[in-house]
Amino acid sequence: IGKTVFIKFNKEKQSAGGNGGCNTFGGTLVVKDKSISITDIISTKMYCEGVQQTENDFFSALRKANRFEIKNNILLIYQDKLLMLELRRE
Secondary structure, eight states: OOOOOOOEEEETTEEEEESSSEEEEEEEEEETTEEEEEEEEEOOOOOOOOTTTHHHHHHHHHHHOOOOEETTTTEEEEEEEEEEEEOOOO
């Protein structure tokens, strides 16, 4: 149905990118202490039946993210106190 959802961070280049389940994407990354900001997200524009809403929610969560924690190789991304995403390192 869809592709594996993933994101790669490059702090030195201040970029983030990956795949949202259907489309590849990229954006601007700012990390300072435990705060995170992913802005200017652009992506390809294919429509994928069955995964499109999940991808839209993923991109929305990335845009809203403002802090993170890492626990047991799991990246937890929050908007204030609301947990938005849990991403496992592979």
